[in-house]
Ligand SMILES: Nc1ncnc2c1ncn2[C@@H]1O[C@H](COP(=O)(O)OP(=O)(O)OP(=O)(O)O)[C@@H](O)[C@H]1O
C-alpha cells in the first residue's frame with residue numbers, strides 16, 4: 333500500500349491543485365446528479381403519476397413555490413428544469429473526464445520519462461546485473477498497470493465523494509432508510525475484502541508470468557539461429573506451452589473472481605431490496621412516495637458501493653506493479669552515474685594513469701579481475717593492450733573510461749583523480765568501439781548520424797573511407813540501406829567497419845578500439861591500420877588486439893595476464909626480450925601463420 337501512496341503523492345506533486353479542483357468539480361457533479369433525482373418526485377407528483385398523500389416529503393420544502401403555479405405551468409417548468417440540470421451536469425462531467433485523462437496520462441508519460449532517463453544515466457554495473465527483459469517489462473506493462481492503478485484510484489476517490497454526496501441527500505430524504513442502506517453497504521465492504529485480497533495475489537501472479545514470458549521470448553527470438561541449428565525447436569515450444577497453461581489458468585482465475593464477486597453483489601442487492609420493500613409495504617404500510625424514495629436511494633447508492641468495491645479490486649490487481657516500479661526507481665537512484673548533465677568537456681593533455689587499481693565485478697568474489705594495475709597512457713600516442721582471453725583487457729579499458737569504478741586505487745587524468753563529473757566530461761571526447769558493438773535497426777546513414785547529427789554527407793563518406801567501409805558505395809541503396817536488428821543484414825566484418833566509421837565520425841580526441849578489426853580480412857585490416865597510422869600524433873589511441881600484426885605501430889604495449897600487468901614497454905623492446913611473454917606470443921602467432 334505504501335507504494336501506492338508514494339505514487340499518489342507524486343501525482344499530487346505533478347498536478348498540484350488541479351487534482352483537487354477536479355475532485356471538487358466531481359462533488360458539484362454529484363450534487364447536481366442528486367438534485368436531478370430529487371426532482372423526479374415532484375415531477376411524478378405534479379403529473380399525477382404518483383400521489384403524495386401529505387406534504388411531509390422534504391422535497392417540497394424548496395419547491396414550495398411550484399404549488400402556487402397553475403398545474404399546467406408547473407409540470408413544463410419542472411421538466412425543463414430537470415433537462416437543463418441533467419445537461420449542465422453532463423457537460424461538467426465531460427469537461428472533468430477530459431481533464432482527468434490529461435492528468436493521468438500526463439503523469440504516466442512523466443513517470444515513463446523519469447524511469448527511462450534514470451536508466452540512461454545508470455551505472456554499467458547495474459545494467460550488467462539486471463535482466464533487460466525485466467526492464468522492458470517495467471517500461472511497458474508495469475507502467476501501464478501503474479497508470480491503470482492511478483486511474484482506478486482517481487475513480488475510487490470520485491466515487492467516494494459521489495457516494496458521500498448521495499448519502500447526504502438520502503439522509504435528508506429519509507434517515508432511516510439511508511441508514512439501513514449504509515449498514516448493508518458496510519456489510520458488503522467487509523464481506524468483499526476477501527475479493528480484494530484475492531485480486532492482489534492474482535496481480536502478483538500476473539506480473540510474474542508476464543516477466544517470465546517476456547524474458548523467455550526475448551531470449552528465444554535472439555537465439556533463433558542457434559535454436560534452428562541445434563534442433564531445439566521442440567524444447568522451446570514446450571517452454572511456451574507450459575507458460576501458456578499458466579497464463580490461461582491465471583485468466584480463468586481472474587474471470588472467476590470477477591464473476592463470483594458480481595454474483596454476490598447482485599444477489600445481495602436483489603435480496604436486500606426485496607426485504608426492504610416487503611417490510612415497508614406490508615409491515616409499515618409506507619406511502620407510495622416513500623416507497624419510491626426507498627427504490628431511488630437503493631438504485632442510486634447500491635451500484636455506487638459495488639463500483640467502489642470493483643475499483644478497489646482493480647486497484648489491488650495493480651498494486652504489485654506499483655511495487656515493482658518503485659523498487660526499480662529506488663535501485664536506479666542508488667546506481668546513478670550522474671544527477672545532472674553538465675555541458676563541460678574534459679580534454680586529456682598529458683596522460684591517463686592507473687595507480688594501484690584493483691577491480692572485481694562482484695563484491696562477494698574473493699579474487700580480483702584486475703590487480704595492482706599501474707600504468708600510464710600518454711596523450712597523442714598509441715597504446716596497445718594484449719593478453720590471453722579473459723586476462724582483463726576489456727575490463728581495463730572500461731575502467732579507463734569510468735564505465736567501471738575500481739574498488740581500490742585511482743584513475744588520474746593529467747595527474748588529477750577522476751570524479752564522477754569529470755568522467756562524463758571526459759567521455760564526450762572518447763570514441764569507443766566495444767568488442768560487442770551495437771547498431772540500431774535503421775539505415776547506415778542514421779546509424780552514423782546518431783554520433784554527429786550535423787555531419788555533412790562528405791564527412792560520412794570520409795569516415796567510411798577511413799574504416800575501409802567503401803563497400804557501402806556498392807550497395808543499391810548506398811547510405812540509406814537498412815541494416816536490420818543489430819545490423820544483422822551486414823556481414824560481421826562489414827558491421828565492424830560501420831562501427832569504426834561511426835567512432836571516427838565523432839571526431840574524438842581519444843579512440844579506444846576493443847578487438848575492432850577482429851573479423852576483417854588482412855587486406856581491409858591493413859587499410860585500417862594505415863588509416864590509424866595517419867592519425868598518430870593527432871589523437872590518443874588505445875587498441876586491444878589478439879592479432880599482434882595490428883599493433884606493430886604501437887608506441888607502448890601493455891601485456892596483461894590474469895588481471896596483472898606482466899610487461900609494458902615499446903613494441904620493439906618487448907619483442908626483443910626473449911624471456912618475456914610478449915616475445916612468446918609473437919613467436920606463437922608467427923608459427924601459426
Ligand atoms: N560482467 C561481468 N561480470 C562478472 N565477471 C565478468 C564480467 N565481465 C567479465 N568478467 C570476467 O572478468 C574477466 C576478464 O574479462 P575481460 O572481458 O576483461 O577479458 P578480456 O581480456 O577482454 O578477454 P577477451 O580477450 O576474451 O575479450 C574474465 O574472467 C571474465 O569472466
Ligand SMILES: [Mg+2]
Nearest residue numbers: 725726727767
Ligand atoms: Mg575483451
